[in-house]
Amino acid sequence: MLADRVPSWDGTPIDADVHLPPTGDGPWPTVVWLHGFGDGKEVVEVQAAGYAARGYAALSLSARGFARSCGEPASRTPDCARGWMHIADQRFEVRDVQHLLGLLADQGITIPDRIGATGSSYAGIQALQLGFLKDRIRLPDGSFAPWRSPAGKAMRVAGVAPQLAWSDMVAAVYPNGDFGQATTRTSTATRRRPGFRLQSFYDLIRNGAQFLNLLPSPGADPTIEFQRWLALTGDDLTTPAGRTALDELYEYRSALAIPGTPAPLMLVQGWTDNATPAAHALVVYRTLRARDPDAKVWMTLADFGHWRAMNKRRTNLNVGDRNIAFFDHFLRGRRDFFPPGQVTVYRSDCTRKRSDGPAIRAASFNALIRSTVSVADRGPAGTVTSEGGLASVAKRVDPVTSRLHCPTIPARSEPNTASLDLTVTRPFTYLGQGVIRARVRGTGGPRAQVVARLWHIERGRQRLLDRSVTRIDLPRRGAVRIELNGNAVRLRRGEHVRLQLLGRDAPTYEAPDQRFRIAVSDLELELPARERPGTGALAVRRPG
Known part of the structure; x- marks a missing residue:
């Protein structure tokens, strides 16, 4: 009552x-x-x-x-x-x-x-x-x-x-x-x-x-x-x-x-x-x-x-x-x-x-963290723009609208993104918050959005492992550091991982309201690992 x-x-x-x-x-x-x-x-x-x-x-x-x-x-x-x-x-x-x-x-x-x-x-x-x-x-x-x-x-x-x-x-x-x-x-x-x-x-x-x-x-x-x-x-x-x-x-x-x-x-x-x-x-x-x-x-x-x-x-x-x-x-x-x-x-x-x-x-x-597995690729990685990648992918991995636990989608390249494809050459457990470093040359904005996604790719399909969103104020030229939200997941030998940066990930994150363009180069990925130093390793995966 x-x-x-x-x-x-x-x-x-x-x-x-x-x-x-x-x-x-x-x-x-x-x-x-x-x-x-x-x-x-x-x-x-x-x-x-x-x-x-x-x-x-x-x-x-x-x-x-x-x-x-x-x-x-x-x-x-x-x-x-x-x-x-x-x-x-x-x-x-x-x-x-x-x-x-x-x-x-x-x-x-x-x-x-x-x-x-x-x-x-x-x-x-x-x-x-x-x-x-x-x-x-x-x-x-x-x-x-x-x-x-x-x-x-x-x-x-x-x-x-x-x-x-x-x-x-x-x-x-x-x-x-x-x-x-x-x-x-x-x-x-x-x-x-x-x-x-x-x-x-x-x-x-x-x-x-x-x-x-x-x-x-x-x-x-x-x-x-x-x-x-x-x-x-x-x-x-x-x-x-x-x-x-x-x-x-x-x-x-x-x-x-x-x-x-x-x-x-x-x-x-x-x-x-x-x-x-x-x-x-x-x-x-x-x-x-x-x-x-x-x-x-x-x-x-x-x-x-x-x-x-x-x-x-x-x-x-x-x-x-x-x-x-x-x-x-x-x-x-x-x-x-x-x-x-x-x-x-x-x-x-x-x-x-x-x-x-x-x-x-x-x-x-x-x-918990005994080592860091690092990989770098010098040179151009792609251009991130405010238009973002594929809207269908963004919607599929939005946790609210899809209500899916572990959605997998066909593995694909997306426009207006920078990426780094990797192969696990020695297995390890990614545990903690990964760090991305890169060099950027950005114009427009002045308030730019950079979303990081870390994908697991297997048999032609990809599944989201980790993500985060970061604001970068433009114009900007030089080094940037981006931190992922974090995860604890076992990565096995021969499995493929893709690091992707994009400038729009609506509806998960609010779409940027200003146009911008960011050229990305010298991508580096550091993943904290549970295993001892030298146990795990990633290698850049070249096309073809």
Whole structure:
């Protein structure tokens, strides 16, 4: 019933359930199960009940503006007057979660400093921000304050397990291919130099929000003008209004914008997830480890997540078991846990097997990588133009419109591209984020798009292994560096790989709105490898 909803800190009614352990009187360690975009609390009820059966109090709620928390038209009572969604804003959705947890602490249900949070995608974004806030709240004016329950109890997150979360909303909406490179800075650079909108994914969200969520009328609330923000063009982003929008996206919806040391983190991200690629978890992991080599952060990377990930059952179960062990340790003081920094990786292989095979574990992400397989081809590689390659290929490998896990298409050359064809002469496991280097001579723009695709070619058909999008400002003459999103895949002797650069990959990435032409030469590819130096090798494959 609508009357059962709980008023949040500003009076917005939140539809929430609390699952209690079958025995005991509390208080209990508490885990919050959050839901994905377009959903409500019902989609995580089973998971929440499962945690309750293990001795946790489990909170599930529909985020403001979703489902019966003012999202469904029938739920929009007068106290929903300003209950619209704010897209995982620390000042609103995240604070709602903190307020409900404070109420549970005051009722003797929640232990105030034994709190965890988890969930995937939109839920993971909020969980990650809860971890970075830890014992603080974010006020509407953007300032921080100690997190206290309504009765004044000091509240604190003990650990979070965010899955498929963005680290930085600007990098998520306007990826630029470079936010994961540095280990000694956060991704603030994306605000100053956004890339190209992840078009098909955010068009899906923008269109769905019109029917699934409560949205403010245009101009009613400058803190959430989501529809207008997603319609900003490259030129718009350079205006004062565009810069203000980027500041809103970054400051209040990005975990890495929150200062301080977070609660322990169990990061879970997908190699094959085009919406929130592995680079988002890697930049959080690297940033925290650069600040403190003993930072309490762990990471699991697998063929997991949004389209085009396969989400194999056994791997998903392994991820779930690891998260339970994490919460048992940090919320209940049970079990020894792995040393800080440990990383678990599963390969992606595009088969229908239940599992991605045995896990690969190492004490750190750097320890996973034992060598680099490099190859270079001097001379002209082709010309990249704003017209791009074949539209049919771009549509086929767009994860949203195709909804295919591992699409294969006839292997073909495409116009307006630069490419490098390779043969695996000694087998190896590509593990991490590949790096492309080249020399360019570009005119036009001044804002040019360069998309990198890495293909696997077998029996006349090609399958996408990796990709990324990068912005290059023109005119430009000289060396460029492009980083791929990342993957973990076994490359066998005799198999063929193609590196391709092109200037348009719509609908996955927003089409460039300016004409340009970039001559590419001296292409180099470096792939981090699991095997020892000298084990793997690539060779240039000549026509004929």
